[in-house]
Amino acid sequence: MVDSLFADVSYFQAPVDDSYPYAILSFRSNDGTFRDPNFAANYEWACRAVESGRLACFVVYFYWRPNWLDTVCTHREMIEQAGGPHRRMITMIDVESGGNPGGDQSDGINRAYWNIADWLGDTRRVVGYANHGDFHGMWPDRPDGLRVIGAGYGRNPNLPGQIAHQYTDGQGFGGGLPEGCPPFGDCDMNAANGMSPQDFAAACGVGIEEEFMSALTEAEQRELLEKTREIWIQLRGPEGKGWPQLGRDAHGANRTPVDALAAVEDALERPRK
Structure with a gap:
């Protein structure tokens, strides 16, 4: 069975370079209206890496905040300024309780989801991220078919729609899997179990077949x-x-x-x- 590993980084790590060993990469664009200083460099590298065949796809995520429209607009603006959404780019909504109000935030999260889905033209290109508690507590009412990267250090949360699992924050939860990778050192790491990088890309609507069909009139x-x-x-x-x-x-x-x-x-x- 094929498992695909990939890192999840922000400005807390170094910008990515050609020492990165995996075929999927996830990196942050913004936290609310705060713009990640490493985004531009990471995005430029990811686009080149996809074109050269080094990456099968890449994920750009934003940390959801209650000012969801400002958050989404920041995400979209940053990507547009970097050349627009690459055909192999996936957007991830990072849903975490840290610094956010408690309770059900489904309305604001879903509004952010549909705004991005309309922008990208395919709901498959918008995935969620959460641990078990935040997934069910903050986002109990979710779009049908939502794909999710579930966070569970040391334990797989097996969330509905889960396509990958963030298994460590680089602090020893890997159970034998890498706790990080070049050029970042220890960092958040994910595993798409039973999926090749190409499988993961296809599941998110950015595979080779989808690209071929979208190129046709x-x-x-x-x-x-x-x-x-x-x-x-x-x-x-x-x-x-x-x-x-x-x-x-x-x-x-x-x-x-x-x-x-x-x-x-x-x-x-x-x-x-």
Whole structure:
């Protein structure tokens, strides 16, 4: 089983460089309206790393605050100033109780979620982050299909929709997994269990196939769909039930072209009496 590791950093660590060893990276843009000083350098490197094939995708996160619109606008503005959202970029909403009001904050968090989803054009490109308590306490009413990175140092929280697990803050909770990586040293580390970096990217709507389809016009996508449907019909027959003109198999079902070729080969190889 493939597991993908990746770091989660901010200005508390050094800016990323080519010594970074993994194919996914997560880094902060802002905490409310506070702008992370390392964001521009990290974003520039991440965009270049995706283009060179070093990264499969990257996550840019913001720490949610009750002034959610100002927080979201700061996140969006920082990314626009850095060249706009890269096609392999994912936004993560960091939901934590530290410094925030207690109780249900679903309304403000969901408003932030939908604002970003509308901006990026795909709900899959917006993921959440929280530990078990904050996830259920601050965000009990969540969008359908939400993908989540669950925080649980020393224990996997297995949150609904979880696609990765932040397993350590670099302080000894890894249980044998890395507590950090170059060039950051000890830091927050995540594991996408059972997923390759490409799987993780696809789950967040920024995989190679999604990129290919988004590059096509609507007319080109319709044409591709029609041609795929025609090929499927030729291979499987009308309604996927084979072609009557090719005869029937041992179970009485119409043969497909593949079945018919196999029957011909069998007949040719069968000894003549």
